[in-house]
Amino acid sequence: MMPRAVLLDISGVLHNDGVPLPKAVEAVSRLQEASVALRFVTNTSRKTGAAVYAELRQMGFEVERSQIHTAPSVLKRYVQQHGLRPYLLIHDNLIPEFDDIDETHPNAVVICDAEYRFDYAHLDAAFQILQTGAPLLVVGTNRYFHRQGSLHLDAGPFVKALEYAADTQARVLGKPAPGFFQGVLDEVGVDAGEALMVGDDAEADVAAAIQAGLQGCLVRTGKYRHGDERRTLGCRLEKDLGALVESLG
Amino acid sequence: MMPRAVLLDISGVLHNDGVPLPKAVEAVSRLQEASVALRFVTNTSRKTGAAVYAELRQMGFEVERSQIHTAPSVLKRYVQQHGLRPYLLIHDNLIPEFDDIDETHPNAVVICDAEYRFDYAHLDAAFQILQTGAPLLVVGTNRYFHRQGSLHLDAGPFVKALEYAADTQARVLGKPAPGFFQGVLDEVGVDAGEALMVGDDAEADVAAAIQAGLQGCLVRTGKYRHGDERRTLGCRLEKDLGALVESLG
Structure with a gap:
């Protein structure tokens, strides 16, 4: 049925x-x-919805752009619906997805697999915002991912670091x-x-x-x-x- | 008494x-x-024992160098006693304290408040070693420290990140x-x-x-x-x- x-x-x-x-x-x-x-x-938190769509079409799948829901796009909708101005710790590939989001005077922290943006300065900046009680919004808490035969840190450990520092609990949107x-x-x-x-x-x-x-x-x-x-x-x-x-x- | x-x-x-x-x-x-x-x-994990000693003498305290036990020096002794070759994530100021430690083919990870060395590449390198079952040795798990009126990330959050990623438990030596x-x-x-x-x-x-x-x-x-x-x-x-x-x- x-x-x-x-x-x-x-x-x-x-x-x-x-x-x-x-x-x-x-x-x-x-x-x-x-x-x-x-x-x-x-x-997926390293591709925009547009990129996922293009890949599926290229493989021959009959899909519409509007039928694709990526975790970052769901997170973005949450940000918009709640009138949040996020500090973005996101992967370079995702920047186009968030380019219409107001990031001034942040009142939220968003983490989507930032990889090389996960450094002391960025994480400490996120911590400053979380101390004000701002929400921590994330696509997931995966520990690691596979690449060329070895495991590498995913975003989850950095989410845990900020949760511990600011004594808060991330909201997982994926x-x-x-x-x-x-x-x-x-x-x-x-x-x-x-x-x-x-x-x-x-x-x-x-x-x-x-x-x-x-x-x-x-x-x-x-x-x-x-x-x-x-x-x-x-x-x-x-x-x-x-x-x-x-x-x- | x-x-x-x-x-x-x-x-x-x-x-x-x-x-x-x-x-x-x-x-x-x-x-x-x-x-x-x-x-x-x-x-303290941003000063060598020698620096702590010099400061106390300068303030007029009657101390001997051998009477000072810093957490990093205790950690270092642990490393030596167990024949470990650590991957060091330590503060620049501590480099002299560990300069006689063999860091080749690491079989342990040491964290002493690395601050700006806490970036994706260094943490991912530490994660590679922890995956082999190597111990994670730390001076503490403090969440943050004060500097000029605001709170900043201490080493604890990065310890928690690696514990979560590698599903391990740090050994605290301070x-x-x-x-x-x-x-x-x-x-x-x-x-x-x-x-x-x-x-x-x-x-x-x-x-x-x-x-x-x-x-x-x-x-x-x-x-x-x-x-x-x-x-x-x-x-x-x-x-x-x-x-x-x-x-x-």
Whole structure:
């Protein structure tokens, strides 16, 4: 039975390292033709929504720009809705995404994977703002990421550093925060119980979506490892996106 | 009654901002003449032991170089005793203290308030070493310090960042770690129960010393604030170092 909204994680569900997964392009086309609100959701914090869109189109996926929700774009909407003027600790690639945001007299701190901008001067500047009680808004708290065979610091450790220094708690706006899924559903006007989240990450995609009241489907592609479904009670398990769409009919 | 060993915190007990406290110089002289092992202990991580010594002499205190125990010097001894080759994230001022330490093929990470060396490249390099299971050795986990009327990030937040990234627990070698006091006492050959620690910090100096089995005396100078003694059950409370030495007789 077709849900009223389908949320698809991107990397590991639609493609691996830029190569579309078998039948994924076709599966997306079928979902676009079905009477379902389709959205593409990703935590990537080193690419603008525009860049994610361009990559998907180049791989042959039939997507609209407005259907893509990146964690930084959700964070940006939160900033705008709350009239915040953030001090931005963001990756260079993200600067265009935030270029229309007022950064004067900051009353919030935003962290999106700043990498080389994570230095004493920038972190201490963020600390000055947090001391006034300003909120700390982040896309995630990942410990590290893989690059060329080794692990490197992700933004999470720097979030923890500032939380500890200012005795505060960051607000996470990307997956697995329940607000991330809810924000997407608010926009499409569908209740969580009528929506399905599809991902390859048993925890951040699927268990988190179920926690937020959505249905969850784990696909055995991307980062899926044998037995991951045991960590997400109540989830649907499918070979891949193609198989899921087939079964939805 | 005179204990067999007296440990004195320095800043706030002997002097404030380089100005000796009333009767402090005389009190130190009297302790030097008494049959007591006297030691000066500080967590300062921006000065070498030699610099601390020179400052105290210049203020008129009768101290010997060998009586001064800084947290970085205790940490250094730990490194040497365990045959470790540390990756050093230390303040520029401390470089002379560690210049005879072998840093090749690091199998440990040392953090002593690196300030501007706390950047992505250095922290990520430390993270590479910690991933191999190497220990993380630190002088303390202070959140911030005062400078010219405002608070700035101390080393603690960066310690927390690396603990989180590498899923490890730092070994604290300065105050308030019990091992700090024990290390000093081992050297002078006095049992904890026969030693007295004197400080202006109710927690890091006095409560921590009592926890380590010493007697503790809180002086109402330096950073002492009215009522601090309530946080250190079982401590002796004195107006200042002069009054303490007077009462010891």
